[in-house]
Amino acid sequence: MDQRIGAGVWRENAACRGSFGSLFYPPQKGEKRSDRKSREERAKWICARCQVRLDCLDEALASNESTGIWGGLNELERRGLGFEGSTSYGFDKESFIK
Numbered sequence: 001m002d003q004r005i006g007a008g009v010w011r012e013n014a015a016c017r018g019s020f021g022s023l024f025y026p027p028q029k030g031e032k033r034s035d036r037k038s039r040e041e042r043a044k045w046i047c048a049r050c051q052v053r054l055d056c057l058d059e060a061l062a063s064n065e066s067t068g069i070w071g072g073l074n075e076l077e078r079r080g081l082g083f084e085g086s087t088s089y090g091f092d093k094e095s096f097i098k
């Protein structure tokens with residue numbers, strides 16, 4: 001997705017590259033809860049098939065991404081992992097995103 005181009009090589013293999021950007025971030029004007037749920041489900045469906053999902057999640061956690069779907073998780077779900085700003089998890093993070 002355009003907002004993520006510019007850093008890691010993993011981005012070249014991102015399943016969201018192209019025209020899916022609007023699925024991964026909320027619209028600036030806001031959205032209804034039901035619209036958000038639908039949008040996020042579609043984004044997560046793409047993430048579930050993405051070969052660089054863990055790299056994406058790593059970057060979001062390390063950079064404290066405050067919005068959007070990264071690695072198949074929204075910002076609230078990432079906060080729930082409790083490891084913002086660190087890539088030293090001390091657990092098998094793959095188990096959190098399956």
Ligand code: SF4
Binds near residue numbers: 017048050052053069
């Ligand atoms: S995990 Fe999702 S947001 Fe991250 S690169 Fe893959 S498709 Fe894009």
